[in-house]
Amino acid sequence: MPLLISALDLFRIGLGPSSSHTVGPMRIAARFLLTLDESHEFDQIARVSIALQGSLAFTGEGHGTPDACLMGLIGFQPETVDPEEAHAAAAEVRATHRIALLGRREIAFDPRTDLVLDFDHVPDLHPNGMVLTAFDDEGAAIARQEYFSTGGGFFSSRHQLEQPAPDDQVTHGPPVAHPFGSGAQLLEVCAASGLDIAGVMLANEAARRPEEETLAGLDAIAEAMNQCIDAGLEREGLLPGALKVRRRARAIHQNLISRPQDNQAETLMDWLNLYAMAVNEENASGGRVVTAPTNGAAGIIPSLLRQYCSEGRKAVPGKARRYLLTAAGIGLLYKQRASISGAEMGCQGEVGVACSMA
Incomplete structure (x- = not known):
């Protein structure tokens, strides 16, 4: 199991x-x-x-x-x-x-x-x-x-x-209510239980801690993601290192909020890219970020969290929890069956994992 x-x-x-x-x-x-x-x-x-x-x-x-x-x-x-x-x-x-x-x-x-x-x-x-x-x-x-x-x-x-586990399975931690070892098995579990991926993941987390602790942990992750975006949107200057790369997120943000807002796809992508850039610049500066699932890809999941699961600068708990649990269900398949390490599969591999999670 x-x-x-x-x-x-x-x-x-x-x-x-x-x-x-x-x-x-x-x-x-x-x-x-x-x-x-x-x-x-x-x-x-x-x-x-x-x-x-x-x-x-x-x-x-x-x-x-x-x-x-x-x-x-x-x-x-x-x-x-x-x-x-x-x-x-x-x-x-x-x-x-x-x-x-x-x-x-x-x-x-x-x-x-x-x-x-x-x-x-x-x-x-x-x-x-x-x-x-x-x-x-x-x-x-x-x-x-x-x-x-x-x-x-x-x-x-x-x-x-x-001494790797057979079939890339984890061999530590308590047995969970709805075990799965592949994407196909995850779909089978959802069909048999009547739960969506977030529901399966939340039920499995109950093997480790009370549900209220899991929900509080998810809320803390969502808050840290939004705080990281806010920090990146506010700071200016050069990033650490010899290349003297200048932060861009704040200037782009000021430009975006000065423009008429519409529902065009280009405008949406501008905001999503901005939020991801703000996180990436905080990450490059050695600031506080959330591995999602790595620091190299840390901007993608917070960007969509901010756009679709938040009101203003605050995450909507129900939406954010469902989003993070579902993303985690996909991410752990990569972690257990393939890799999330850029040193193993390249930084674009990290980004690909984060995109499919999001």
Whole structure:
């Protein structure tokens, strides 16, 4: 029986510019330390090293991966972190060569030597590889773990990827009311149960938490998407990076609202493209975005949410919940049976997944 990914896992609130390169590595770094804390080895740590491999090495600097690793070691969580606070904390580590692991154990840490872009080793199981090692005062390795950031903020250990589930099924989490492992099975479940895709997904979420918690989580995702659009429409200036790309969403927005509004397809597409651009610019600046299902495609689902499921700047709960649940039902098929990782299938693959979800 398939055990399905939760909709609240597929949509994750985090930091840009890449769910694979920032959200995933941040979660991996924190998980590595939390595992040592659970095994009562945390207090022995005197040094930590991280080697970024594959795509995380070759594009990591431009995608903010090193700073994301520092944020994770400090204990920041993508879902709750304040972007300005997190970026300031990472800058302080680079300036002082000191880091407080999980916010409580301070050790020496020099990003120039302890956080390595390993261009020589190409990961064999997934393009986004990370090797983390913790050492004691004598320089002996306490623990070493290899992880892979698999897209959308998800990650797996080497052990997990070396033992894949049969037929791309998820092997963790509680059994759900209406299991399905393919699009054909999803249609069969809908026909047999009399539920639409959103209804099937909501019933399955009940295996994990009370319904009111699921609905509150969906509302928080919708609110974060609309807030991201608002932030992108308000900000001006240059995006981070050497290319000196100027933000365009605010100027385009001012132009659009000054024009007579009509129901022409061209006008509709102008607004949809604007909303997506606003999210993409927030993502590129390292701001708060929702992986939908990745940061690389983060503008598409919020754009349609704003146009069809919102009144003004606020989502209409009934419409937004149905939209997000249905999109998640489609998205988890890609996650479990194919991929949502740009490093595996290209950035247009991420965008294609988001378009079909929307």
